[in-house]
Amino acid sequence: MISSYKGDKWIGELLQGHPTRFHNMFCMSQAIFLDLLNELECVHSLHGSSRTTSREVLAMTLYVLSHNESIRFTCERFQHSTETVSRYFSIGLEALVKLSCSVIKPIDLEFCDIPRNILYDNRYMSYFKDCIGAIDGTHVDALVSNAEKAAYIGRCGSTTQNVMVVCYFNMCFTFLMA
Template identity: 30%
Template sequence: MDRNEVMRRMNNAAAVATVLVMLMVFIRRYQHRPLKRRNIPRHPSYVRDLDKHSHMRRILNGSTSSCQDYLRMRIGPFMNLAQMMRDGGLLKDTIHVPIEEQLATFLYKMGHKSKNRARRIDFIRSGETISRYFNKVLGAIFSLRDRFMKQAPNETSAEIMESSQWFPFFKDCIGLIDGTHIDATVPTKDAPKFRGRKGITQNVLAAVTPNKRFTYVMAGWEGAANDFTILKDALSLPPPNGLRVYEGKYYLCDVGYPTMPGFIAPYRGVRYHLKEHSGRVPNNRRELFNLRHSTLRSKIECTFGILKSRFKILSAKPHHPFPSQVNIVIACTILHNYIAIIDPNDKFLNEFMHVNEEDGDILNEDAPIIDFTQQMTQREQLDTREEWKSRRDQIA
């Protein structure tokens, strides 16, 4: 073998050895590099489906309180709501996500103000899937508004008729009216309009019957807006969007509203809140009127307490577009009414609620009151206001 052939073979051997060394180094580095998410093998789809079904079974078939604690309603009303959605075509079962799971992901967020990432883990779904079905269910619940939120009837409620405190004095009362503030997130340019005493909020006007059901809700007003301004807007809207007031009937309201046709506020400068009357006997007819007025009107404060206790999303900083924030508030009131009708023994409806007796902005009663059904002179407006003040005196 000549010298050239020996050198050629040695060079080939050196090249092979170099390649082998480089390959060994690459393998060792690959073995010791951190594992990335995409390199973790996924479970077979049938295993993931079993995990998803197991989670729903734990919610619906666990302890007696698991469904109520997790979804904020008992299993009977939940299954009834799912069937209602199915029968009405409001939601549809898909290959991978049945209606029951769509509702469960929605109710869990409403009841626990959970983030999208937490529901992704619990329900083993992608963030896009969770968000998509939240919006679908929100729209479906909103479409039930006319079915479960009807304006107050033109008759005396059983709660008033059966109470010697209220009947016959408030026999023409058809409901209670007040506003509440819900935290809001708005663009920076709109923040000054929404910033009030309680931060950046939306001001929500609601009418409630003595049995704690919502009959009218107007959401989306700026937090800095006066309660009476929102009421005027509600009265100005044509049916069925406007607040309905019957001839001779009225709502009880606080000092944030005037005494005028259809609305009776308490006497001013006189003890009103229940805690102010604790351990004291009313000294005159005005104090007695305010006491009875307060015990009845406290029903709406109690209803707000139940609503916010059940749906924690209303006390969290929202991360949805503002139109969705408005719809979420209304959807919560619809679900509240649904549960009150379907399950009167619901835990939240029957537990003691602390009543927040904070007054709204005190309105100047000497300001002209606008009648939205017909044009009236200022003198006529003052005369009608005096008539309703006289009616309040007669009740007292």
């Protein structure tokens, strides 16, 4: 479905519309989008202006991130100038980075507690009693300038960024480094 709406009205239409359509645009459900928006506004100072709502700032940021979209195409979709979209993308990204600092962290900062699934299972206790998580590296697709592209070429010939992550036994990330 092609919408004649732009900017915040388009987001409102998507929020009231079919869940699949919203998920296709922002890679999350309407409820999660609204919860994320509330968290970023209340705790991490996401803001808009008199002409651009914070809801639109988050939507532009997620649109760029979820579709690897350029600022120019985002300008067309939201009907704002490149300066406006670039500025608000930076504000939205900064708010998401602040959120990540409060979300991606160990549950037990001292690493004193042994997870219950290890503590009460003799098969694993002797091997994992002092383990604090699992660490692994992976490559994620990256969009870099032509000048830097050579440093980011992966084995398959595409541009990638090497990412190291640590997750706890509940599969939540406790550390991430790119």
